[in-house]
Amino acid sequence: MSETITIRVLRYDxxxxxxxxxxxxxxxxxxxxxxxxxxxxxxxxxxxxxxYRGSCHMAVCGSCGMMINRQPKLACHSFIRDYRGQxxxxxxxxxxxxxxxxxxxxxxxxxxxxSLYPYLVTEHDKPLSEGPNLQSPAExxxxxxxxxxxxxxxxxxxxxxxAINEAFVGPAALAIAHRYNKDSRDSGEELRSEVTDSHHxxxxxTFVGACSEVCPKxxxxxxxxxxxxxxxxxxxxxxxxxxxxxx
Amino acid sequence: MDVIVTDIAIVGAxxxxxxxxxxxxxxxxxxxxxxxxxxxxxxxHTVAAEGGAAGVVKPNDSFDLHFDDTVSGGDWLxxxxxxxxxxRAAPEELTRMEHWGCPWSRDADGRVAVRAFGGMxxxxxxxxxxxxxxxxxxxxxxxxxxxxxxxxxxxxYSTELLVEEKRCTGLVAIELRSGKLVAFRAxxxxxxxxxxxxxxPFTTNGAIKTGDGMAMAYRAGVPLKDMEFVQYHPTGLxxxxxxxxxxxxxxxxxxxxxxxxxxxxxxxxxxxxxxPRNKAMELGPRDRLSQAFWHEQQKGRTVETPFGDAVNLDIxxxxxxxxxxxxxxxxxxxxxxxxxxxxxxxIPVRPxxxxxxxxxxxxxxxxxxxxxxxxxxxxxxxSINGANRLGSNSLAEILVFGARAGRGAVAFAKANPHGxxxxxxxxxxxxxxxxxxxxxxxxxxxxxxxxRTMNETMESGVGIFRTEESxxxxxxxxxxxxxxxxxxxxxxxxxxxxxxxxxVLELGAMLDVAQTxxxxxxxxxxxxxxxxxxxxxxxxxxxxLSHSIASFSAADRPAIGSRxxxxxxxxxxxxxxxxxxx
Ligand SMILES: Cc1cc2nc3c(=O)[nH]c(=O)nc-3n(C[C@H](O)[C@H](O)[C@H](O)COP(=O)(O)OP(=O)(O)OC[C@H]3O[C@@H](n4cnc5c(N)ncnc54)[C@H](O)[C@@H]3O)c2cc1C
Ligand code: SF4
Ligand code: FES
Numbered sequence: 001m002s003e004t005i006t007i008r009v010l011r012y013d014x015x016x017x018x019x020x021x022x023x024x025x026x027x028x029x030x031x032x033x034x035x036x037x038x039x040x041x042x043x044x045x046x047x048x049x050x051x052y053r054g055s056c057h058m059a060v061c062g063s064c065g066m067m068i069n070r071q072p073k074l075a076c077h078s079f080i081r082d083y084r085g086q087x088x089x090x091x092x093x094x095x096x097x098x099x100x101x102x103x104x105x106x107x108x109x110x111x112x113x114x115s116l117y118p119y120l121v122t123e124h125d126k127p128l129s130e131g132p133n134l135q136s137p138a139e140x141x142x143x144x145x146x147x148x149x150x151x152x153x154x155x156x157x158x159x160x161x162x163a164i165n166e167a168f169v170g171p172a173a174l175a176i177a178h179r180y181n182k183d184s185r186d187s188g189e190e191l192r193s194e195v196t197d198s199h200h201x202x203x204x205x206t207f208v209g210a211c212s213e214v215c216p217k218x219x220x221x222x223x224x225x226x227x228x229x230x231x232x233x234x235x236x237x238x239x240x241x242x243x244x245x246x247x
Numbered sequence: 248m249d250v251i252v253t254d255i256a257i258v259g260a261x262x263x264x265x266x267x268x269x270x271x272x273x274x275x276x277x278x279x280x281x282x283x284x285x286x287x288x289x290x291x292h293t294v295a296a297e298g299g300a301a302g303v304v305k306p307n308d309s310f311d312l313h314f315d316d317t318v319s320g321g322d323w324l325x326x327x328x329x330x331x332x333x334x335r336a337a338p339e340e341l342t343r344m345e346h347w348g349c350p351w352s353r354d355a356d357g358r359v360a361v362r363a364f365g366g367m368x369x370x371x372x373x374x375x376x377x378x379x380x381x382x383x384x385x386x387x388x389x390x391x392x393x394x395x396x397x398x399x400x401x402x403x404y405s406t407e408l409l410v411e412e413k414r415c416t417g418l419v420a421i422e423l424r425s426g427k428l429v430a431f432r433a434x435x436x437x438x439x440x441x442x443x444x445x446x447x448p449f450t451t452n453g454a455i456k457t458g459d460g461m462a463m464a465y466r467a468g469v470p471l472k473d474m475e476f477v478q479y480h481p482t483g484l485x486x487x488x489x490x491x492x493x494x495x496x497x498x499x500x501x502x503x504x505x506x507x508x509x510x511x512x513x514x515x516x517x518x519x520x521x522x523p524r525n526k527a528m529e530l531g532p533r534d535r536l537s538q539a540f541w542h543e544q545q546k547g548r549t550v551e552t553p554f555g556d557a558v559n560l561d562i563x564x565x566x567x568x569x570x571x572x573x574x575x576x577x578x579x580x581x582x583x584x585x586x587x588x589x590x591x592x593x594i595p596v597r598p599x600x601x602x603x604x605x606x607x608x609x610x611x612x613x614x615x616x617x618x619x620x621x622x623x624x625x626x627x628x629x630s631i632n633g634a635n636r637l638g639s640n641s642l643a644e645i646l647v648f649g650a651r652a653g654r655g656a657v658a659f660a661k662a663n664p665h666g667x668x669x670x671x672x673x674x675x676x677x678x679x680x681x682x683x684x685x686x687x688x689x690x691x692x693x694x695x696x697x698x699r700t701m702n703e704t705m706e707s708g709v710g711i712f713r714t715e716e717s718x719x720x721x722x723x724x725x726x727x728x729x730x731x732x733x734x735x736x737x738x739x740x741x742x743x744x745x746x747x748x749x750x751v752l753e754l755g756a757m758l759d760v761a762q763t764x765x766x767x768x769x770x771x772x773x774x775x776x777x778x779x780x781x782x783x784x785x786x787x788x789x790x791x792l793s794h795s796i797a798s799f800s801a802a803d804r805p806a807i808g809s810r811x812x813x814x815x816x817x818x819x820x821x822x823x824x825x826x827x828x829x
Contacts, residue, residue, distance in 0.1 A: 015741045032486055032554075032584075044695045048747040049739035053286075055453035058489050058580060060381055061290040077583065099424060100744040106287065110401075118389040120348035132345040134357035140350060147350050147382060151289050176389070183348060 003029035005080060007038050009050065010091040012098050020098065022089075023047075029080060035090065036064055036075040039102075052102035059216060062150035065157070066102050067091040072154035072214045093157040109153060112169045115195050116177040121188025139184040146179035146224055148217040155211035155221055161204050168204040169195060171211035171221035178224035181231070189231070197232040205229075248675055249422075249429045252665065253281040253398070255656045256418055256431045258405045258460055259439030260284035261291030262380070262645035263624025263652070265387040266340075267437050270653025272394035278660060281431055283400040283420055285455060285749070288388045292441055292453045293645065296380020297492035297576060299372040300642035302337035304361060308369045310334045317640060318817045320366040320532050321604075321633020322776035323792065324473065326813035329611045329629045333640075333647050340646035341373050349386040350375050352573075363497040363525050364639045366532035366824075370525075372639040377494050377576040380642060403429065404749050405459065406682070408436065408467045408620065409666065409674045415467070415620035416666025419678040423749070426742030428682065430675035432668070434660035435619050437652045438464060438607060439645075442625035444477075445753075446761040447600040447710075448702035451483055451490040460626040462756035464607045465763070469615045470796045470808075472628040474605035474760070475768035475778050478636055479711055481536035483599025484585050486554035491596055493638045495577050496529040498569070500562040502536070503593070504548040510558070514539040516825045527825045534635040534777045535824065537598035541711050552595050559593035566590075598711060602641065604632040604777065605764070608796065613652035619659055623652035630794065634776020685751065690736035694751050697728055697735065701754075701761055709765050714782045718769040725762045726803045732758055763797035763805050770807045771795060788819050 004026045012020035025042045036054045043050045054064040057076045064075040069089050080088070096104035126133070155171040156162045162170055177196050181189040195201050205225045212222040255271050257264050260282050268282045284291065303313050313334040318325050345351055345359060352360045352374050364372040375382035391397055402423045409417040409430065417432040440460025444452030465471050481502070482491045496502070499522070504510045509528065512519045516531045516539070523530055540558060543549050549556035562570060562577070567590045570578055574589075581587050581594045606628035613621045613629070624645045631644060701724075708721030732755060739747035773787035774780050793809040800806045 013741050014743055043746075048694075048750075049741065051744045051746050053290075055286060055290055055455045056292065056295050057453065057487060058295060059583070060378070060576075061286075061292075061294045061453065063286065063290045100741075103744050105424075107401075110287075113389075114392045119386075119393050120346070120390075122346075126346055128339055128342055128346070132342050132351075132359050135353055136357045137353050137355060139357075140353055144350060147385070148378075149385075150294075150381070151287075180348065183350075185348065 005029045006087050008089045011101050031081050033080040034076050035078045051100045062152035065093050065152040065154050072157035074216050095157055095162045113173045117188050117191050118176050120186050133185050135184055143179050143182035146175050149219045154214045158210040158214040167200040169201055175219050175221035175224040178228055196228050202228045252432045254278040254660045255435050256281045256433035257437045258283050260288035261441055262293035263649035264439030265391050266646050266649030267653040268397050270650040272396045274657045276396050280397045282397055283403045285404045287401045292456050293380045293384040297377045298494040299374030299379040299639050301372050301639040302341040303371050308371050312368050316367050319822050320637040323819040324633030326630050327815040328813050329631050333631045336647040337643040347386050347390045350382055365493050365530050366637045368525055377492050377574050407678050408463050409671050410467050411666040411670040414618045419675050423744050428679045430671050432671050434663050435656035437656050438622040439624045440626045442603040443760045444600050446757045447705050449488050450600040451488050457753035457757050458760035459756045462759040465799050469617050470608045470798045471763045472608040472794050474763040476604035476634050478602040478777050479537035479598040480601035481598050482560055482596035485552045485557050485597050487584055488599045489584055498573050499523045500560050502529050503559045504543050505550045510543050531824045540598050557595035557597045560596045561593040562589050604636050612655045613648050614655050621652040621655050623648040685737045690734045692731045692734045694735050694754050698754050712779050712781050721765045729758050766805050767795040767797050767807055
C-alpha cells in the first residue's frame with residue numbers, strides 16, 4: 001500500500017455530541033498537499049459530514065485558520081510534507097466557541113473590529129473632482145505592513161490575554177486601527193483612542209508577542225500595539241500636563 | 248420559518264455586492280439593506296485578485312483608447328454603449344476607492360501608480376502591490392461598517408429568488424449556523440454572487456465560485472448571456488491552479504518553452520523585444536496566450552512537470568529588489584506551492600480556467616429582464632467583456648456596475664411596494680419542502696462522483712479548443728448528470744453548518760451553469776475570443792455578431808437564442824497584436 005498519513009480531527013456536532021471528540025482518518029500521503037487538501041479528501045472520500053471553512057487555497061482569504069499540532073496555522077499553507085511520519089492533529093482555533101467540528105464563531109471579532117472605526121476618517125469629504133490624494137511611497141510604507149491582515153484570527157488563538165480576558169479587543173483589530181492611525185490621509189486617531197486607549201484596548205496586552213510569531217502575513221500586531229501604547233501615553237500626558245490640557 | 252423584511256436585499260458581499268450596498272446606503276440612508284453572503288465578506292473571492300484595476304489617468308491615455316482596447320480585446324462582442332459608460336466611470340470609482348483609504352501603490356511624486364496589463368495599449372492599471380483585490384475588498388468591507396443601514400447576514404446560503412407576478416420580491420436563504428430557512432422580502436434584489444470557475448477541474452477560482460446566483464436567476468426565468476465564453480489565464484501554477492498575476496508580465500516577465508525560446512513570436516505576437524511592449528508578446532491578450540500554449544503542447548515543446556505540461560515564466564532579470572517590491576506575492580506563492588524561488592529560477596505555469604465572461608443578462612443599468620432584480624460583478628453579463636475580458640477590467644467593473652446596481656435598486660425600491668406576504672410565504676415553503684426532501688429521501692447518486700464527471704467533461708469537451716464532437720459529447724453527459732442529480736444523496740443530515748448540503752446545492756447550480764456553457768458553445772459555430780472551435784476556426788460576423796441567450800426550459804437542456812451586439816462606433820475589425828498593433 002502506498003504511503004499514508006493519519007489526520008486526527010476534533011469533531012463536534014451540537015445536534016448530536018455532548019462534547020467534542022477526536023476521530024482519526026487515514027489519508028494518502030501527497031508531497032504537494034496542504035492540510036486543507038487532506039480535509040477535502042476526508043470530506044469527499046471518507047466522511048462528507050466533516051465541517052471546516054476554506055476557499056482561496058492561497059493564504060489570502062483567511063478562512064482556514066485552525067490548530068494544527070497545537071499551533072495556530074492556515075490549513076491551506078501547512079504542507080503535509082512538513083508532518084511526514086507524524087500524526088497530524090487538527091482542532092478548531094483556540095479561544096473561540098466551536099460551532100461545529102473545525103468551524104468557530106467569529107462574530108465577536110467583527111464586533112470588536114467595528115468598534116474601532118476601521119475606515120478612513122476625514123474632516124471633510126473630498127470631492128471626486130479633486131482626484132486622488134497624494135501619498136508618498138514613504139507615507140505608504142509607514143502603514144502598509146498593517147494593511148496585510150487577512151483576518152485569519154491565528155493571533156487571537158495564540159494570545160494568552162485573549163484566553164483569559166474575553167473583553168480584550170485583541171491583536172488583529174488593534175493592528176487594523178493602527179493601520180488607519182498611521183495613514184497620512186486619516187484623522188481618526190482621536191476617535192479610535194476611545195477604544196484603543198481604554199482598559200480593554202492596548203493596556204490589556206502584556207507584550208508576549210505570540211501574535212506576531214504566528215501571523216502568516218507578517219503584520220506584527222505586537223508592534224502595532226506597542227506603538228499605540230506609546231501614542232496613548234502621550235495623549236494621556238497631553239491631557240493632563242501640557243498647557244491647554246484639561247487639568 | 249423566519250421572515251425578514253428589508254428594502255433592498257443584496258446576495259453576495261464581494262467587491263460588487265459591497266460596492267452596491269455602500270451606494271444604496273449613501274443614496275438613501277433610510278432604506279434598509281440586507282447584505283447576504285455565504286461567507287464572511289472578506290473571504291469573498293475578490294480577495295484573490297492580484298494585478299489591479301483599469302481606469303484612465305495618465306495624460307497620454309484617453310477614454311477612447313481604453314474603449315478600443317476593451318472592444319477589440321473582446322473580439323467585438325462587447326456592447327459598445329456599456330463599454331463607453333464603463334471606461335468613463337472607472338477612474339472616478341477608483342478615485343473613490345482611494346478616498347476610502349485603498350492603499351494603492353504610488354509613484355515617487357505621491358501620485359497613484361499605474362502598470363501595464365495584457366491587451367492594454369498604455370499603462371492604466373491601478374494596483375496595490377500584487378494584492379489589489381485583497382486591498383480593495385478589505386477597504387470596501389471596512390468602509391461598509393460605517394453605514395448603520397447595512398445589516399449583514401454572514402454565512403447565509405441563498406437558494407432561490409422569490410418571484411411574484413413577474414417581479415422579484417425577495418429570496419430564500421439558509422442560515423448555516425442553525426440550518427434554518429429564512430425568507431427575505433425585499434422591494435429590490437441585487438445578485439452579486441461572482442463567477443463559476445469551479446465547473447472546471449483546474450481553476451484559479453476558490454471553492455466558493457460555483458455560479459449560485461447565475462443558477463438562481465436562470466431558474467427564475469432570467470436568461471444567461473454569452474456563457475460559452477470562459478477565460479483561461481495563461482499563467483497558473485500546475486497542480487493547484489494558483490494564479491501568477493499578469494502583473495508579473497506587466498513588469499517584464501518572459502514566457503519561454505522547453506528550449507528557452509520565447510514561443511509567442513510564432514503566434515503573431517512578436518517581435519520579441521527584450522523590453523515589455525504593450526499589447527505584444529507576453530502582454531498579448533489572454534485568449535491568444537492560452538491558445539499558443541496549446542499549440543506548443545501539440546508540438547511537444549512544453550516542459551513536463553508532475554502535474555502536467557507547463558511553460559516557463561521567467562522574472563529573474565527583474566532582480567530580487569524589484570520582485571520584492573512589486574511582486575511579493577508571486578514570490579511567496581511560487582516558493583510555497585511549487586518550491587521555486589523566482590529570483591533564481593523560472594516559474595512553471597500553464598493555462599487555467601479563470602473568469603466567466605458570460606452571466607446574468609443585464610442592461611447597462613445592471614437591471615435584468617425581471618423587474619426588481621439587478622445583477623453586477625462577475626455573475627452578470629452587461630456586456631463589457633465580450634468574448635475575452637481584458638485583465639484588470641473586472642475589478643473596475645465590479646465597482647462601476649456594483650454602484651449602478653445600487654442606484655437602480657434604490658429607484659426601483661422607491662417606486663414599488665413589497666410583494667405580498669402570502670406569496671412570499673408560499674414560495675418559501677415550497678423552497679423548504681425541496682430541501683427537506685433532500686434530508687428525507689435516500690438518494691442513490693453520490694455528489695462528489697457527479698461533480699467529478701461534470702469537471703471532466705467540461706475540461707475534455709468545453710476547454711480551450713472545442714469541436715462539434717467534443718461539445719455534443721459534453722452536452723449529453725451534462726444532460727444525463729442533470730437527471731441523475733434528481734437522485735442525489737445527502738450524507739450529512741445535521742442542521743448546524745451542514746457543508747455537505749451546501750456542496751450539494753452548489754453542485755446543482757454548477758450543473759445548470761455548465762449546461763448553458765456547453766450548449767451555447769455548441770450553437771456558436773465560429774471562433775471568437777476565448778471560444779475557439781477547431782471545426783470553425785474563423786470569426787463569422789455575418790452569423791454571430793450576437794450574444795447567445797440561454798433560457799431555462801422544461802426540457803433537459805436550455806433553449807439557446809441570440810441578440811444583436813450593440814455597435815456604436817467601432818466596426819468589427821482584425822484584432823492586431825504584436826508589432827503590427829502599435
Ligand atoms: C486569482 C484571481 C485573480 C484575479 N485578478 C484580477 C485582477 O488583477 N484584475 C481584475 O480586474 N480582475 C481579477 N480577477 C477577477 C476578479 O477578481 C473577479 O471577477 C471579481 O473580484 C468578482 O467580484 P464579485 O464581487 O463579482 O464576486 P466575488 O468576489 O466572487 O463575490 C461573490 C460573493 O457572492 C457570495 N455568494 C455566492 N453565492 C452565494 C449564495 N448562494 N448565497 C449567498 N452568497 C453567495 C459570496 O459569498 C461572495 O460574497 C481575478 C480573479 C481571480 C480568481
Ligand atoms: S494580524 Fe496576522 S494572525 Fe492576526 S488576523 Fe491578521 S493576518 Fe491573521
Ligand atoms: S483557504 Fe483562504 S486562507 Fe486558507
